[in-house]
Amino acid sequence: MVQRVAVIGAGPSGLTSVKACLDEGMEPTCFESSDDMGGLWKFKEVSEPNRASIYRSLTINIWKEMMCYSDFPIPADYPNYMHHSKILKYFRMYAEHFKLLPYIRFQTSVKRVTQRPDFSRTGQWEVVTENKDGLEEKNVFDAVICCSGHFNYPNLPLKDFPGIETFEGKYFHSWDYKGPEDMHGKRVVVIGIGNSGGDIAVEGSRVAEQVYLSTRSGAWVIRQVSDNGLPVDRFNTRFVHVMFRLLPMSVLNWLGEKKLNAMYDHAMYGLKPKHRLFSQIPVINDDLPFKILSGSVLIKPNVKEIRGSTVVFNDGSAAEN
Known part of the structure; x- marks a missing residue:
């Protein structure tokens, strides 16, 4: 039986997790709360609550040959240290090349992830999501991969x-x-x-x-x-x-x-x-x-x-x- 996998977040880790699941014959569903992929690298002029944020001039501080996916090199004409706009383009190229978009549900937030009553026997999880219209939906998955990032909540002491x-x-x-x-x-x-x-x-x-x-x-x-x-x-x-x-x-x-x-x-x-x-x-x-x-x-x-x-x-x- 094909295993169903929930992937939370369509940023860099979420995209490659979806691809890895497909490579292994699994059935992934990626839930992305925003209207686009890229996570941190999706620039917006106004920061949104509970979402990672970057500044207009941000350039990555890792050489492109060290940050690219091993199975999808960054284009040769891209600079060694890329502006955030080019990084986002690269992630979009990756998603399109490996046909990942059909597996991503945009503007869908994950509200709860809980073990099923029979978890000790099945190892299954219940995932509750909410779409942009406020409608909740419950789904059962065999595994959950959390790719929600760690720059969402600013610390201002x-x-x-x-x-x-x-x-x-x-x-x-x-x-x-x-x-x-x-x-x-x-x-x-x-x-x-x-x-x-x-x-x-x-x-x-x-x-x-x-x-x-x-x-x-x-x-x-x-x-x-x-x-x-x-x-x-x-x-x-x-x-x-x-x-x-x-x-x-x-x-x-x-x-x-x-x-x-x-x-x-x-x-x-x-x-x-x-x-x-x-x-x-x-x-x-x-x-x-x-x-x-x-x-x-x-x-x-x-x-x-x-x-x-x-x-x-x-x-x-x-x-x-």
């Missing part, structure tokens, strides 16, 4: 910033960021030096009077353009993976950190983190070091408190409007 209620300017999460239009001629504080924080600080510095990038623990910053002008992922070879199995992590950290500091001394730039290189995900940004060097982005420690239009940092310095 306002309690960590005493005095935020007195702030006279505008504050928002990077989830709401689309472009630097509201930063023209202003003094901007970006809190957090992840990949989004680095991108927003760099982009904002092109139009803002001054950008302050506040970081609690620092970060290792890697360039996308590496030795000989090649994508940095080009050096993620089998040999490197063998070295990771043979050498102690302390040695690998020392080698990697020495390489990065040879490009720019992280301590001098105010970026030196408290953690070792391979302990956390690094920041991938070619422009940030120059923006720091030119003074358009000032690195600051964690925010201590907010007083009206003034942001005070842990070192006693302040950013005033």
Whole structure:
């Protein structure tokens, strides 16, 4: 008997899950709450609740040869680091090539997934969905693959910033960021030096009077353009993976950190983190070091408190409007 599989989400993982099910002779049904595939990579000018969001200028920080599906290479004329619009086109080409669209139910949300009363015997699941008209439907599946992503819910810990209620300017999460239009001629504080924080600080510095990038623990910053002008992922070879199995992590950290500091001394730039290189995900940004060097982005420690239009940092310095 053909096994029925529910796939939740038609993003990158959901699409390839549908294809894998078809390859194995299963019967997949993919439930996608939005009106299009692509998940995170579907750009919208206004962020929607409970849905991943990206900004207008976003370019992927992984080399195309490392991010493509193994059975469907990215077109040769596509750039090594692609704008989000090209990534979405690639996913659409993938879905059309492998004829996945008939198996996707768009604008259909999954409300509940529960084990059937006879689950111990059948292993089956009951999936309750709701379409765009609000009509609910129950279906039974032999398996459920959850591909709903992990960037849907922004974390905005306002309690960590005493005095935020007195702030006279505008504050928002990077989830709401689309472009630097509201930063023209202003003094901007970006809190957090992840990949989004680095991108927003760099982009904002092109139009803002001054950008302050506040970081609690620092970060290792890697360039996308590496030795000989090649994508940095080009050096993620089998040999490197063998070295990771043979050498102690302390040695690998020392080698990697020495390489990065040879490009720019992280301590001098105010970026030196408290953690070792391979302990956390690094920041991938070619422009940030120059923006720091030119003074358009000032690195600051964690925010201590907010007083009206003034942001005070842990070192006693302040950013005033």
